[in-house]
Amino acid sequence: xxxxxxxxxxxxxxVCSKLKKDEKATILTDKETINIGLMIKKYSEDxxxxxxxxxxxxxxxxxxxxxxxxxKKDVKKxxxxxxxxxxKQGELQNFRGPLVGLAIRSGREIHMPNINDEIIKTGMQANxxxxxxxxxxxxxxxxxxxxxxxxxxxxxxLTVTFSDRINWVPDTGLLWYKGMWGNLPAGEVFTCxxxxxxxxxxxxxxxDFFNEKYGHLKHTPVRIPIKKSRAITNDIQCxxxxxxxxxxxxxxxxxxxxKVGEFGCGTxxxxxxxxxxxxxxxxxxxxxxxxxxxxxxxxxxxWNANGHVDGIMEKCSLWFDDKLIIENGRFIEKELFSFY
Numbered sequence: 001x002x003x004x005x006x007x008x009x010x011x012x013x014x015v016c017s018k019l020k021k022d023e024k025a026t027i028l029t030d031k032e033t034i035n036i037g038l039m040i041k042k043y044s045e046d047x048x049x050x051x052x053x054x055x056x057x058x059x060x061x062x063x064x065x066x067x068x069x070x071x072k073k074d075v076k077k078x079x080x081x082x083x084x085x086x087x088k089q090g091e092l093q094n095f096r097g098p099l100v101g102l103a104i105r106s107g108r109e110i111h112m113p114n115i116n117d118e119i120i121k122t123g124m125q126a127n128x129x130x131x132x133x134x135x136x137x138x139x140x141x142x143x144x145x146x147x148x149x150x151x152x153x154x155x156x157x158l159t160v161t162f163s164d165r166i167n168w169v170p171d172t173g174l175l176w177y178k179g180m181w182g183n184l185p186a187g188e189v190f191t192c193x194x195x196x197x198x199x200x201x202x203x204x205x206x207x208d209f210f211n212e213k214y215g216h217l218k219h220t221p222v223r224i225p226i227k228k229s230r231a232i233t234n235d236i237q238c239x240x241x242x243x244x245x246x247x248x249x250x251x252x253x254x255x256x257x258x259k260v261g262e263f264g265c266g267t268x269x270x271x272x273x274x275x276x277x278x279x280x281x282x283x284x285x286x287x288x289x290x291x292x293x294x295x296x297x298x299x300x301x302x303w304n305a306n307g308h309v310d311g312i313m314e315k316c317s318l319w320f321d322d323k324l325i326i327e328n329g330r331f332i333e334k335e336l337f338s339f340y
Contacts, residue, residue: 123185187268204312261294
């Protein structure tokens with residue numbers, strides 16, 4: 001495990017955030033994730049003496065409903081903020097979202113919700129320069145496309161259209177400049193789609209707090225009809241009734257919580273399987289669709305929503321403008337290069 005930790009620590013601090021010796025860093029972690037938090041602290045202190053370290057439970061019972069003042073003060077003065085902790089229900093809206101907004105005013109933010117030892121040994125062992133290269137290649141194809149189609153062996157059949165007024169956002173994991181933030185592990189390109197129609201079968205992972213509670217959904221997939229970009233909440237099906245009711249509640253927490261806010265394409269080809277952890281699984285080669293917040297600051301979408309919950313589908317095939325780019329979860333290399 002030691003060699004994995006060494007590689008991951010170097011990747012997070014030196015490659016992805018490119019922390020410099022004259023910069024200030026703030027690290028936020030929790031009791032469940034403290035070993036990873038301490039790893040980031042060690043590698044940060046190898047570069048700079050200006051490191052703040054906070055354990056979230058030292059300030060309040062989880063889930064946090066606000067940013068504690070001491071944390072807020074340190075983040076405001078930091079060039080890099082690292083968040084490495086487990087997701088708790090309600091914290092995305094009340095704590096993590098505001099934290100990102102605060103951090104990027106003064107610097108950059110490296111976001112690692114639900115990171116664990118398995119991610120350290122897999123997604124954080126990747127070569128992020130290679131991932132960046134593929135991500136930009138897929139982005140160059142996506143921005144020229146007006147539509148996409150997604151299918152999976154379990155029955156997903158979606159038609160998606162895109163607007164040239166909305167940005168495609170490459171997530172390479174290389175977060176080097178003020179105002180930048182992103183999740184690690186990285187490797188995706190995403191946008192807010194113009195329209196989505198069809199059936200979505202989530203047989204991989206469901207985001208926010210659901211992935212920690214329910215893990216991989218291969219035995220209890222969620223079937224979601226989508227019409228005019230909105231999940232038809234009353235028609236959602238899942239054999240796990242507790243999950244079904246919680247998911248329906250999530251999609252009805254606000255006016256746009258059931259609206260598709262993200263179409264994403266995973267580009268981290270170092271990943272060979274889903275692990276039931278959204279942070280990493282959305283980077284797995286294939287497609288994910290999210291309901292809720294469309295990240296308007298990045299995509300340029302003109303609406304907003306409470307919550308943001310991704311759904312990962314297994315063995316996706318993806319067509320951009322009728323050209324097959326991914327088949328059963330694998331990029332078709334010759335098709336990628338044929339666009340140039």
